[in-house]
Amino acid sequence: MKALTSLFLFLFSSCVLSANHSLHHLIGTWVINHDNKQVDYSFIEYQKSGDKCEISFSLVYSLEVDMYWNKWKVENGVIHSTIHNTNTLLEYGTKIGDKIKRLNEKELFVDMVIPKGDYATE
Numbered sequence: 001m002k003a004l005t006s007l008f009l010f011l012f013s014s015c016v017l018s019a020n021h022s023l024h025h026l027i028g029t030w031v032i033n034h035d036n037k038q039v040d041y042s043f044i045e046y047q048k049s050g051d052k053c054e055i056s057f058s059l060v061y062s063l064e065v066d067m068y069w070n071k072w073k074v075e076n077g078v079i080h081s082t083i084h085n086t087n088t089l090l091e092y093g094t095k096i097g098d099k100i101k102r103l104n105e106k107e108l109f110v111d112m113v114i115p116k117g118d119y120a121t122e
Helices: 002-013
Strands: 028-031 041-046 051-058 064-075 078-086 095-103 108-114
Touching (some): 078 108
Antiparallel strands (some): 028 041, 041 051, 051 064, 064 078
């Protein structure tokens, strides 16, 4: 458990927290709700600089940690992200688009629209 805590703190420190939620309430750290049983916990952070970090933890069969470092911008209600670094099979430059369904100082709900697929609201 001590190793898991240390790993979490190390990865979390790579995504510097921002207390500034003034940029349309998007800037900051959000916990992601998952419907599947493959991910136990994950969070995503949007920084004013245009950096975006997402870290997911799974303890289903063994400890797995996925990290995505992206660049982001909002256009027409869609958060467009480009993968810059990840420890998964996604390639550098992969595009992701999340349509904002609801955003306020306490809630962020999005539907993934790029790539196309059958995704649940997060």
